[in-house]
Amino acid sequence: MATLHVLSHSPFSDSRLSSCLRLLGPGDGLLLSGDAVYALQPGTAQRQALDLMPAGIALFALAEDLSARGLDASPRAQAVDYPEFVELSCRFAKVNSWL
Amino acid sequence: MKFAIALFSPPHAPSSRRALRFAQATLAGGHEIVRLFFYQDAVHSASSSLVSAQDELDLPGEWRDFVREQRLDAVVCIAAALRRGVLNEQEAQRYGRAAASLNAPWELSGLGQLHEAAQLADRLVCFGGP
Amino acid sequence: MSKSLLIISRQAPWAGPSAREALDIALAGGAFDLPIGMLFLDDGVLQLAPAQRPGALQQKDLGANLQALPLFGVESLYASARSLQERGLAGQPRTPAAEVLDDAALTALIDRYDQVITL
Numbered sequence: 001m002a003t004l005h006v007l008s009h010s011p012f013s014d015s016r017l018s019s020c021l022r023l024l025g026p027g028d029g030l031l032l033s034g035d036a037v038y039a040l041q042p043g044t045a046q047r048q049a050l051d052l053m054p055a056g057i058a059l060f061a062l063a064e065d066l067s068a069r070g071l072d073a074s075p076r077a078q079a080v081d082y083p084e085f086v087e088l089s090c091r092f093a094k095v096n097s098w099l
Numbered sequence: 100m101k102f103a104i105a106l107f108s109p110p111h112a113p114s115s116r117r118a119l120r121f122a123q124a125t126l127a128g129g130h131e132i133v134r135l136f137f138y139q140d141a142v143h144s145a146s147s148s149l150v151s152a153q154d155e156l157d158l159p160g161e162w163r164d165f166v167r168e169q170r171l172d173a174v175v176c177i178a179a180a181l182r183r184g185v186l187n188e189q190e191a192q193r194y195g196r197a198a199a200s201l202n203a204p205w206e207l208s209g210l211g212q213l214h215e216a217a218q219l220a221d222r223l224v225c226f227g228g229p
Numbered sequence: 230m231s232k233s234l235l236i237i238s239r240q241a242p243w244a245g246p247s248a249r250e251a252l253d254i255a256l257a258g259g260a261f262d263l264p265i266g267m268l269f270l271d272d273g274v275l276q277l278a279p280a281q282r283p284g285a286l287q288q289k290d291l292g293a294n295l296q297a298l299p300l301f302g303v304e305s306l307y308a309s310a311r312s313l314q315e316r317g318l319a320g321q322p323r324t325p326a327a328e329v330l331d332d333a334a335l336t337a338l339i340d341r342y343d344q345v346i347t348l
Contacts, residue, residue: 001340001341001343003339003340003345008113008114008117008228008229009228009229010229015271019239019270019271022311022332022335023332023335023336023339024336025336025337025339025340033114033117034113034114034117034228034229035229062117082120082121082123082124083124083127083128085121085124086121086124086125086128086130087128089102089222089224090100090130090221090222093343094222094223094342094343094344094345095222095223095224095225095345096237096339096345096347097224097225097226097227097228097347098228098239098347099107099108099225099226099227099228099346099347099348105346107348138250138254139246139247139250178253179250182246209257210253210254210257210258211257211260211261213254213257214234214254214257214258214261214263215261217232217234217344218231218232218263223234223344223346225346225347227348
């Protein structure tokens with residue numbers, strides 16, 4: 001049962017991203033929202049960790065958060081809007097938000 | 100699909116606005132919201148005492164309008180609300196507090212409502228943190 | 230058949246109400262006879278540390294409520310081996326007793342549940 005994990009904390013000041021990465025299963029998805037999109041910042045260990053994730057793990061980022069922060073999701077991540085976020089929550093068997 | 104949406108963060112947290120936009124998108128996408136459940140600091144979004152600055156987003160107001168217009172079942176956890184000073188008329192009287200800050204369309208109830216919603220829904224989606 | 234729910238508790242016991250509120254969700258679920266599991270991860274494993282004295286902070290005894298979990302039918306308790314290790318708790322007795330799992334086993338655990346709440 002594939003899980004969509006959702007993060008919203010900055011990866012620099014918080015351990016949720018690294019904890020989450022260790023628990024991702026094959027076929028799981030990861031949606032970056034809020035300050036978690038900073039993990040896509042080029043030249044960071046966090047970006048590198050995301051780039052090194054197995055291809056089977058789908059990576060998404062909330063478009064409005066990317067836009068607000070001047071970040072680019074591609075090529076590894078797919079920018080999604082709210083309707084697509086809803087679609088993802090249907091596509092994956094369950095949603096695990098790291099509150 | 101049927102969604103249960105739980106919110107754990109206060110109105111000034113970006114995740115609270117995200118939760119509302121997500122909730123709006125679920126209905127726009129033809130899905131159903133079985134229940135909204137507000138826990139931890141999210142109870143503040145149900146407070147009618149909150150005053151937003153004129154040039155700022157009035158998230159409690161938006162939540163209230165959304166719940167009313169869509170006739171949603173919107174529950175606020177009573178234990179979380181009491182310890183954060185969000186009381187309806189009944190609780191304010193019970194505890195001798197000066198003012199009630201929680202009114203319709205919000206209902207105070209227990210965690211059982213969260214569990215019931217999770218059982219009824221196809222998807223439980225939680226929002227919280229920043 | 231009821232949907233199963235895994236509650237992942239990540240906060241230290243005295244870091245605010247989060248640990249208590251995660252536990253309340255678990256207890257409520259147990260009281261309704263729902264299949265509930267609880268995983269202590271990251272700072273959440275600190276809730277299991279021995280010799281805690283909450284009275285010193287005028288806090289309620291979280292440990293007593295944690296021990297009540299099996300009484301409420303919540304017997305599936307888990308702790309992250311890595312989190313325990315990182316916090317010097319690997320060899321210590323834990324209250325309540327929780328099954329210690331490595332990362333791969335945790336991935337499989339999360340996969341088995343119908344729903345998850347991570348606090």
